[in-house]
Amino acid sequence: MTDRGMTRGLVEDQARRLRATGLGAAAVLLWASLALFTTSTGRIPPFQLTAMAFAVGGLLGLPRVLRGHGTALRGLPAGAWALGIGGLFGYHFFYFLALRNAPAVDAGLIAYLWPLLIVVFSALLPGERLRWWHTAGALLGLAGTVLLVTGGRGVQFRSEYLLGYGAAGVCALVWSAYSVANRRYPQVPTDLVALFCLATALLAAVCHVLFETTVRPEGWQWAAVLALGLGPVGGAFYVWDHGTKHGDIRLLGTLSYFAPLLSTGLLVATGGADASWPVAVACVLITGGAMLASAEVLRTARRSRETG
Template sequence: MSHNPKATMIGSIAILLWSTLALFTTQANVVPPLLLLTLTFGVASLLFFLVYLIKGELKTSWKQTPKSAIIMGGLGFYFYHFCYFYAFQHAPPVEAGLIAYLWPLFIVLMAGMTKGNSLSWAHLAGAIIAFIGTGIMLQSKGNIEDAGNTTYHWTGYGAAFACALIWSSYSVANRRYQSVPSSAVLWYCLITTLLAGASHLTLEEQDWSLPLSTWMAILGLGFGPVGIAFFCWDFGVKKGNLSLLGVLSYTAPALSTAWLGLFTDAILTTGQVIACLLITAGALFASLMPNKKMPSTSEAKGI
């Protein structure tokens, strides 16, 4: 099968956009997580709605998308991003981002335990490498952080780890809906917006007086890693080189950490850099085991 180099390049834009999720989130960390979830997915929902309305695919998308898929997708998007935003408000951004990016590794491990697949030595070795990296990262941070804030940070670490578990579980379960059109993402985003909005009104204090810079970050999240990235990825995986895109996706943790180091006041320690390399290498090593049936990276991101 021939691959369109242009489509592969467009697909790689999605990976680049996803790597900015942590950066934009840190710029909007003054926003309560449920409100941030409501606003960013509201922007994404509006974007998807207008695009598919213009393309005339709204009715067909609704008819072709099982309600069980809409519920699962909406809940998956909601809980993953809530935990992600919460983690970045309750833990240092570099550590939170690296822990959350354990999801590619978890997908490989979970897929190896499903029917018709098996775990290999490469999967286990990759897991060990990545978890060693996580341990180095946490130990490195522990040496310099204030002991009085340890509980506060570990709450964020737990939320980041939940991100990895939620997204990997959702992605593997989503294999049952391979025939669902990619336009179903609209309904996932809409469900997420409604759930987040109701949760915000119930659980959080209503205060929309946000500075302009925060609103810009919210728009950046909604249009970029939560919005346009899905369009780029859909085009790339359908017409481009999926194998190459799958390998490139494991650069996201390193890119995410690099953006935080370059554009925020986060100071990267030697331990964090080593951890980033080990987590990325562990996930990549486990995913490249030959002759094993693994989920595609498009499924990894729920497309």
């Protein structure tokens, strides 16, 4: 192969990686609607809501699994099963445990360490190198998220909430570890996320029976549950799976900080929250962090256009 051919092949590989990153970033957009749809479900308990939404998300991809992945299903490694179910269910289990045992703001901030942990853990992957701009971009995103969630008022951690803080920390570790370790199974079709969603729905239903009282959805609450399953608590995990397997995991980690920012923007637009200076400053920090972390990707895209 000539040098020109090798260069073109390298650029094509980089372009595929960029497209996969863009698809993974779509999950961030879907997660931004989580707060809006969740508030629309009323007083449905969290595990019940998780079971219902993941059932919708699992049924979304089940027809493709039944139609085209019988061989892949029979050869699916046990580690892939453990990672998929452990990541999806484990994150939500520890998140709800954290919310039950610590203030929501404190627990949310600790849990939202996962984008930064993704960037850090990515250095452990073969062929990946953690550059200073990746870490700096993720830290800027974290600073913006802290400001956004606290409203500029600061956080006071208290010893009586240690269980909740610990659960939130485990939550962050579970999701970041799942996202990075998912790179080990590029051969596992993304459609099989449907099975992980259905297994998560089943486990959440068991937790609901053990810990909660059933609340029957009414009226538009059914539509909100369906929207959750098609979007942030279901459909988003398909595109995230593809992105973490084939895209730029470091950039995806940094871009994830846009989720709380966009979520707040949706609430402001719909009257569920007020615009404020912390929102504006958080926007600058998170956007700046994303631009810093994506500098390398932008250069790759420019080279791809020049070569093509």
